[in-house]
Amino acid sequence: MASFVTHLESALDGTRHEARRLQTLHKGRPLVVRYDLDGVRRAVDRDVFRTRQPDLWRYAELLPLEDSDERVTLGEGMTPLLAAPRLGAASGHARLRVKDEGQLPTGSFKSRGQAVAISMAKALGVRAVAIPTAGNAGGALAAYAARAGLEAHVFMPRDTPAVNRMEAELAGARVVLVDGLIHDCGRLVREGAAQHGWFDMSTLKEPYRLEGKKTMGLELAEQLAWRLPDVILYPTGGGTGLIGMWKAFQELLTLGWLNDTSLPRLVAVQSAGCAPIPRAFDTGARFADEFHGAATIASGLRVPVAVGDFMILDALRESQGTALAVDEARIGEWMRRAASTEGILLGPESACCIGALEALTASGWIQPDDDVVAFACGAAYKSPEAMALAVAR
Secondary structure (H helix, E strand, O other), rough: OOOOEEEEEEEEOOEOOOOOOOOOOOEOEEEEEEHHHHHHHOOOOHHHHHHHEEEEHHHHHOOOOOOHHHOOOOOEEEEEEEEHHHHHOOOOOOEEEEEEEHHHHEEHHHHHHHHHHHHHHHHOOOOOOEEEOOOOOHHHHHHHHHHOOOOOEEEEEEEHHHHHHHHHHHHOOOEEEEEOOOHHHHHHHHHHHHHHHEEEEEOOOOOOOOHHHHHHHOOOOOOOOOOOOOEEEOOOOOOOOHHHHHHHHHHHHHHHOOOOOOOOEEEEEEOOOOHHHHHHHOOOOOOOOOOOOHHHHHHHOOOOOOOHHHHHHHHHHHOOOEEEEOOHHHHHHHHHHHHHHOOEEEEEHHHHHHHHHHHHHHOOOOOOOEEHHHEEEEEHHHHHHHHHHHHHH
């Protein structure tokens, strides 16, 4: 099937770039994929998706890969959207659903991004990839690189959860533990890429992980009969998932596939231990300053500076959403609450969304009749240290 991609576009200033060759950043900021949406509309109707395999690749017309034979896949299936009335009620709200991304092949939503990014990297001739990671992205990269037959290099802070290190090593990646945070790991990846020719797969430093992540938004719309919820609570580190969903919703609007053109208010949720996005949102800034002294058990949220910061903040403001930092000390409590009321094992990052629901419901920002979806971006078992703390309290 021919791709409907027309070009890549700078998210910062709109500069066009060629799509069918390797690209990274423009002026240090991300590129995004643009499609001939009129061509997509002529070629396919939204109702065809329900006749296809229930995986992310069923949205092929809105993905960048040209040849289906080049897909690198571990079976990325549709993730469940679970009603959670008792969990919602315990937080003061009645209409809560949880989209459980922990049921993807590598135990987190990172499977979506790496499936598409590694597929495109291989198709464009990449032989070795490298990534800085605060947690699940490294294991996912290693697994999909192994599936594709690519060499993988993973740089992670020394105190990253042990399971993330072990899964990357098990998948054959060369893992380097760094005394520092994810941006320190990113510096080493850049140096290695320049010296050894690795392709840098850092968050938003290539355009295709975003396309994989946007399938969360496409899938959510399909599951809700092409009507979107009032509010989406999203645990935000590098922010690719939140940005990707907002991109998906804009594409669906242009295609005319939504039964209701009201879009969700997006909420970027971080821990108070690392909260650059809420701080920038509250001050009205377009870009987020580095958050110094970052420390949180939610390792996936420990991103002191994000290359896509302005894209996150733009999406929040365009959606009339907000950003919130929740109490680090209560993460274990929220993990226990989700597991004991609904049997949903939230990782510490996603548990922060329960704190956000509680706070925003209490303040009146979320109304009792609002339809709310919280994203569980990773399974609790990916964070055994956080599970142990949650159980101990």
